[in-house]
Amino acid sequence: MTTKTAKVESQKAAFKPDYNALMGFVVAAFGLVYLIMTFNLKRSAIGDPLAPLYFPIGLGSMLVVFGIIQIFRSDIKKSIDSIKQMKNASEHDKKINRMIAFTCGAGVVYALVFEHLGFVLSTLGFMLAMLTLTDRKAFTKNLIVAAVFSLSIYLLFTNALGIPLPKMPIIGF
Amino acid sequence: MDVLTNLLHGFSIALQPYHLLLVTLGGILGTIVGMLPGLGPATGVAVLLPITFTMGPTAALITMTGIYYGAMFGGSRSSILINTPGDGAALAATFDGYPMAMKGKAESALAISAIASFIGGLIAAIFMVALATPVSRFALKFGPAEYFLLMVAALSMTASMSKGKMLKGFISMVFGLMIATVGIDAMSGSKRFTFGVLELQTGIDFLIVIIGIYALGEVFKSFSALLKGQKKAQTDFGRIWVSKKEWDRSKWPILRSAPLGFIIGALPGAGGTMASLMAYNNEKQMSKNPDEFGEGAIEGLAAPESANNAASVGALIPMLTLGIPGSGTTAVMMGALLMLGIQPGPLLFTQHPDIAWGLIASMFIGNLILAVVNIPLAGLLVRVLAIPAKILYPVVLGLSFVGAYAISNSPVEFYLLVVFGLAGYLMKKVDIPTAPMILACIVGGTMEQSFRQAIRISDGSLGIFVGSGLALGLIALTVGSVAFPFIKTAFTKKPEEKMAKAS
Numbered sequence: 001m002t003t004k005t006a007k008v009e010s011q012k013a014a015f016k017p018d019y020n021a022l023m024g025f026v027v028a029a030f031g032l033v034y035l036i037m038t039f040n041l042k043r044s045a046i047g048d049p050l051a052p053l054y055f056p057i058g059l060g061s062m063l064v065v066f067g068i069i070q071i072f073r074s075d076i077k078k079s080i081d082s083i084k085q086m087k088n089a090s091e092h093d094k095k096i097n098r099m100i101a102f103t104c105g106a107g108v109v110y111a112l113v114f115e116h117l118g119f120v121l122s123t124l125g126f127m128l129a130m131l132t133l134t135d136r137k138a139f140t141k142n143l144i145v146a147a148v149f150s151l152s153i154y155l156l157f158t159n160a161l162g163i164p165l166p167k168m169p170i171i172g173f
Numbered sequence: 174m175d176v177l178t179n180l181l182h183g184f185s186i187a188l189q190p191y192h193l194l195l196v197t198l199g200g201i202l203g204t205i206v207g208m209l210p211g212l213g214p215a216t217g218v219a220v221l222l223p224i225t226f227t228m229g230p231t232a233a234l235i236t237m238t239g240i241y242y243g244a245m246f247g248g249s250r251s252s253i254l255i256n257t258p259g260d261g262a263a264l265a266a267t268f269d270g271y272p273m274a275m276k277g278k279a280e281s282a283l284a285i286s287a288i289a290s291f292i293g294g295l296i297a298a299i300f301m302v303a304l305a306t307p308v309s310r311f312a313l314k315f316g317p318a319e320y321f322l323l324m325v326a327a328l329s330m331t332a333s334m335s336k337g338k339m340l341k342g343f344i345s346m347v348f349g350l351m352i353a354t355v356g357i358d359a360m361s362g363s364k365r366f367t368f369g370v371l372e373l374q375t376g377i378d379f380l381i382v383i384i385g386i387y388a389l390g391e392v393f394k395s396f397s398a399l400l401k402g403q404k405k406a407q408t409d410f411g412r413i414w415v416s417k418k419e420w421d422r423s424k425w426p427i428l429r430s431a432p433l434g435f436i437i438g439a440l441p442g443a444g445g446t447m448a449s450l451m452a453y454n455n456e457k458q459m460s461k462n463p464d465e466f467g468e469g470a471i472e473g474l475a476a477p478e479s480a481n482n483a484a485s486v487g488a489l490i491p492m493l494t495l496g497i498p499g500s501g502t503t504a505v506m507m508g509a510l511l512m513l514g515i516q517p518g519p520l521l522f523t524q525h526p527d528i529a530w531g532l533i534a535s536m537f538i539g540n541l542i543l544a545v546v547n548i549p550l551a552g553l554l555v556r557v558l559a560i561p562a563k564i565l566y567p568v569v570l571g572l573s574f575v576g577a578y579a580i581s582n583s584p585v586e587f588y589l590l591v592v593f594g595l596a597g598y599l600m601k602k603v604d605i606p607t608a609p610m611i612l613a614c615i616v617g618g619t620m621e622q623s624f625r626q627a628i629r630i631s632d633g634s635l636g637i638f639v640g641s642g643l644a645l646g647l648i649a650l651t652v653g654s655v656a657f658p659f660i661k662t663a664f665t666k667k668p669e670e671k672m673a674k675a676s
Contacts, residue, residue: 111587130567
């Protein structure tokens with residue numbers, strides 16, 4: 001059993017994913033969607049009504065062509081295998097994906113609360129979340145780093161650089 | 174004589190105590206950021222950008238170039254000490270710098286990298302003085318059609334130079350141009366791809382794209398290294414200097430590599446990485462002992478270090494004189510200048526000589542200050558490498574978000590930052606170069622406007638794009654840049670095929 005697991009792990013390590021064909025497909029599809037959106041744009045009220053469309057039409061067409069060339073230049077079978085292998089991603093890769101997803105989620109929450117909670121409080125929360133993501137065991141240290149970061153950046157921006165940042169409700173900084 | 178007068182005027186600006194303080198501060202900050210693995214000059218300038226927002230354009234540009242050179246100086250520290258380049262341009266410093274450190278010659282390696290960077294930067298600054306005015310005067314001959322073709326040539330050169338992945342380079346370029354089409358069309362007032370979002374009407378700020386791609390994308394990429402653990406750097410040193418024998422071995426490679434680096438740096442898309450790798454290969458081929466390369470040959474460190482700093486000065490030529498950024502870092506700097514209401518390009522030297530010549534003079538001063546900072550204080554500065562990555566990456570993320578807010582005063586940019594961070598990571602995953610996208614994103618708006626202006630001037634005829642010798646030359650340059658990799662492959666394949674047939 002152990003030998004079998006080791007064999008599977010070594011096969012996983014030996015497999016080099018190749019997403020080129022998939023990438024070509026995504027690129028061509030994106031180009032197509034962009035082209036459709038371009039044709040649906042409102043025409044210009046002044047001058048040549050199609051003037052704002054020419055450049056985007058050229059770009060969309062180029063992307064479709066490049067995507068198709070990419071598909072033909074790639075090993076489609078290898079790309080399909082790579083997609084299938086995604087389910088069997090290593091624990092290391094899964095952990096990285098979770099970290100990236102968590103960071104993106106934290107960024108979205110940060111955007112939502114930024115102006116309501118003010119810079120100091122929202123940044124404290126965001127930084128604490130990020131520091132906890134990279135080091136779960138050191139809560140006190142993380143809290144100190146997050147607090148020092150948010151306060152020092154706030155003071156630097158508002159006092160030294162003259163860039164206003166949202167204030168906390170009630171407390172006023 | 175004109176040039177000399179202008180340069181002296183530039184020195185009178187750059188030597189003002191405030192500007193001296195800024196170039197020193199920028200240089201130190203840049204050295205620190207450049208040293209940190211994964212954070213190159215582009216990320217450094219992008220993340221530290223908000224500190225320049227309240228400055229005047231001259232002070233802002235001097236600070237940014239200080240950060241830029243500082244990052245170029247600092248990039249090789251982590252290459253030498255932990256075998257991890259701060260950025261691509263410092264990659265070649267790992268080949269012989271790290272083996273030198275392993276052999277107990279870290280002091281010599283740190284010293285020669287700073288000396289070579291200083292001399293390389295200085296020689297390139299002299300070239301800059303000589304070339305800036307003629308190039309900007311020549312650029313005044315450009316009409317909208319030539320300007321459009323110039324941008325096409327710059328973009329195709331950037332895309333074609335993405336080694337072995339030209340098609341992906343062009344895909345990246347088109348994505349960048351598409352980003353530039355978002356917002357209200359400047360010539361007709363029509364809304365394009367705004368999806369009803371008010372904040373998108375002014376377009377997507379390319380600084381957000383840059384911070385997302387470089388800073389967030391790099392942090393996402395670094396999560397893998399974070400899980401694997403951090404390498405420990407040597408932080409205690411003896412006297413950081415070189416022996417006479419080491420200097421004798423290094424001086425000619427340094428002097429030879431600086432002009433090479435400057436020329437390569439001035440080509441759009443080529444940049445410090447290509448310059449340093451070419452200088453390294455060049456020296457290896459010229460060396461009487463090529464076997465020593467990769468084992469700690471001091472000239473193998475001196476040559477690329479000289480070339481990559483010279484390239485960083487060369488990269489400023491197209492940005493300052495033509496208004497076309499040739500690299501990611503100059504793109505960020507150009508973005509910052511545009512924000513301050515200054516349009517880089519041929520008119521910069523006549524309309525804002527204080528900015529142009531103040532900057533050029535500050536290159537000399539900045540290089541000198543950085544050499545002073547990087548040789549005696551190297552032991553102190555490299556302690557930054559001891560900062561745990563677990564703290565460093567969240568701090569970079571925090572600075573990126575606050576930088577994005579400072580650019581537009583709206584947290585809506587945070588969503589875009591996340592999107593471009595993810596895009597940067599995915600592009601790295603599928604091996605799509607990001608530089609063409611960044612450059613296209615910056616010049617896209619002007620490129621479209623030049624195209625439409627040219628069409629309007631010619632009453633709808635495309636003949637205007639082949640109507641002058643300059644336009645034809647630019648078309649030839651574009652075709653040549655696309656064809657060159659194929660021709661090169663064909664020529665390098667032939668001897669290999671012959672060898673295969675012979676065997």
